[in-house]
Amino acid sequence: MKAAYGFVAMRIWVIGIVVAIAVATSVGAQQAPAPALADLLRLGASYAATYATKMSGVTLEEQLLLVDVSGRIMTAPQRITSDVVLLRISADGDVVGVRDAFAIDNRALRPRQPRIVNTLAEPTLANWEKVQAYARENAILLVANVVLWFSDPTLALRFIAESNQRRITYKLEGTKRVNGVQVQGVAFKETEVPNRTYLLETPGNPLASGRIWMDPATGAIHMTELWVQSTEDTARIQVTYAADAKLGLLLPRDATHTFENKEPGSGGTIGTMSSKMTIEGTARYTNPRYTPLDLGRIVR
Secondary structure, eight states, X not given: OXXXXXXXXXXXXXXXXXXXHHHHHHHHHHHSOOOOHHHHHHHHHHHHHHHHHHHTTEEEEEEEEEEEOXXXXXXXXXXXXXXXXXXXXXXXXXXXXXEEEEEETTEESSOOOOHHHHHTTSOOHHHHHHHHHHHHXXXXXXXXXXXXXXXXXXGGGGGTOGGGGGGEEEEEEEEEEETTEEEEEEEEEEOOOTTOOOTTOOTTOOEEEEEEEEOTTTOXXXXXXXXXXOSSEEEEEEEEEXXXXXXXXXEEEEEEXXXXXXXXXXXXXXXXXXXXXXXXXXXXXXXXXXXXXXOGGGOO
16 A cells, blocks of 8 residues: 555656646746837838848749639739849838739740849839839739739838838737747738828728738748728738748748729619629749849939
8 A cells, every 4th residue: 555655646746746847837938028019110120121222133933823703704814924023112111023024824925034124224214114114014914903003022011111110000919930930920000190191102092901920039021911901992912931042031932812893883773883803812932033223313
């Protein structure tokens, strides 16, 4: 009996130690301080400003798949292949991804040449206008303006820029792992003010909100979520970034989109009706190349 009693006592003692360790670990985890929102905003803004300079001139090959899921007949090719050139276009660090399509379902639209990079090697206003003309050449392939306006993979970055933060409300919103890094979510929403022109400045004056997922130690942005809403247009865009060892940058890797457009119409005797288009999209970005481009002389 003594031996049995000793075994039971030892077992209880061991269990007690395990429980104590688990409780201590749990308490320690609970006591770990959350990052301060102000610090994250400062880090994120600093990262975005530096990133805008480093990435200006990166070209990515984009495979963009658009599917009309609103029951309509698809009026555009299924897959569009383009060069997307990432550019810093202002001293405040505004960035854009300029798209130059060159193929539809592996059928060439034009000889494949780096037209944007070649043209902006001399960054004059005339050449910048020429680059915008390249982007407009095949804009009809994107089916609807809502896709054209909001499919730029870098669009959400402007909502962490220091110059825009005073117009936006932020809050901490969870953590998760992206690219093997524990990232902190920072939710954002533009502050509604009567008669204000909001940051995206597209027709309909849409209001934007979303989340930016960043490394709390460095401010590096690993994922963005952007939600755009106006009377006629709605867009939901998620972009995941991945490290490129050769360029030493986190670059867009893939994106998912949902675009909606409502067009009001006259319904005759049954009243006013509207038609709705819904487009689902996915994009994959590969083959990054870098040519330094300085647009300082043509800052807006």
